[in-house]
Amino acid sequence: MIIADDNSDGIASLKFELACCLAMKDLSILRYFLGIEVAYSPKSYLLLQSKYISNLFECARLTNNRIVDTPIETNVRYAPSDRPPLLDPSLFRTIVGSLVYFTVTRPDIVYAVYVVSQFIAAPIIVHWVIVLHILRYLQSTQFQNLLFPSTSYLELRAYSDVNWDDDPMDYKSTTGFCVFLGDSLILLKSKKQDVISRSYIKTEYNVMTSTTCKIVWLRSLLTDMCISLHQPTLLYYDNQSVIRIARNSVFHKPTKHIKIDYDITRYHLQIITIILSFVS
Incomplete structure (x- = not known):
């Protein structure tokens, strides 16, 4: 649970009430929440998921360092095919599901993830290549983040x-x-x-x-x-x-x-x- 307020006394009171009712551990200032890393300074907040994407690379068994500049090939349209599906589509579905959550802090891959999500039922080799393309793009931009400046x-x-x-x-x-x-x-x-x-x-x-x-x-x-x-x-x-x-x-x-x-x-x-x- 994240508690946010500009009233420190109110936060302390709420924490006390919750601790009386529930087994609770206070982790102090927000640093990490459900795979999202939070960096704070008086001037801004940064949200990123670098550790989450590292785990995703390991899950996908991405070993080479080849990178690309765009989340998806431009001016290419993808559609279902009658070609034989992947022998084991479970990894494809796992990676795509993880990428959906990753869009929380990376809106630049929303469209690419939307494209591959349409082929969850019967993915083929071409669709797996698209997923690898997204991962290679993320490899080159792993530490890109969302900035929320307090002076805005x-x-x-x-x-x-x-x-x-x-x-x-x-x-x-x-x-x-x-x-x-x-x-x-x-x-x-x-x-x-x-x-x-x-x-x-x-x-x-x-x-x-x-x-x-x-x-x-x-x-x-x-x-x-x-x-x-x-x-x-x-x-x-x-x-x-x-x-x-x-x-x-x-x-x-x-x-x-x-x-x-x-x-x-x-x-x-x-x-x-x-x-x-x-x-x-």
Whole structure:
């Protein structure tokens, strides 16, 4: 259990109450928790999983020092195959499951892990090669970490994007967004859509609306924590057409079916909860 508060007397009181009810050991300042190493200074917190990934290398029996620069091969699409599956897929499943947990501190491998997770049922040699590629990337970036600076300004900014019709297996789109509080990444999501979309504009606008709803929720949560946000949240997007639709109250035939999503985003633009900004 991690107890976090800026009131040391409150922490001490809670520890005493818990010790009266449970067999408990106080490990003092947080250093290690469920495979996550925590380094603290007055200026920042660092989260990393270097020991966890070392154990993963041993489990995968990765012996050579070959490294790569990217988590996954670029511009390559992977799909299930009728080729013979791995004779013993248990190691593949163990490594992929461990990589899923490793994304807690390494959001840069989220997409690569999402790709290999789709082949858990019947992995083949090609899928095992992808896993080895991820591990070799992690070998070159083993001590990369998440930084949470204490001096960071307390303003939200968000980025959202979508890959329309990018899955060769079912042609569903993948949408995602990330939200920063100052320089700290506090929320990240990447998800394949449940249905196939025939409209590129609808897919783009849906992810913008989802991100807007998360921003509204985060602003409310931060307000409850007595953090005042004086500026609207910047939402960065890479599609000028969708930004213009959000700002323009005139509907045309291709956009009538997204009116509800439009109204949500449009409303928060009007009350200046968010500001839309183009990013390449």
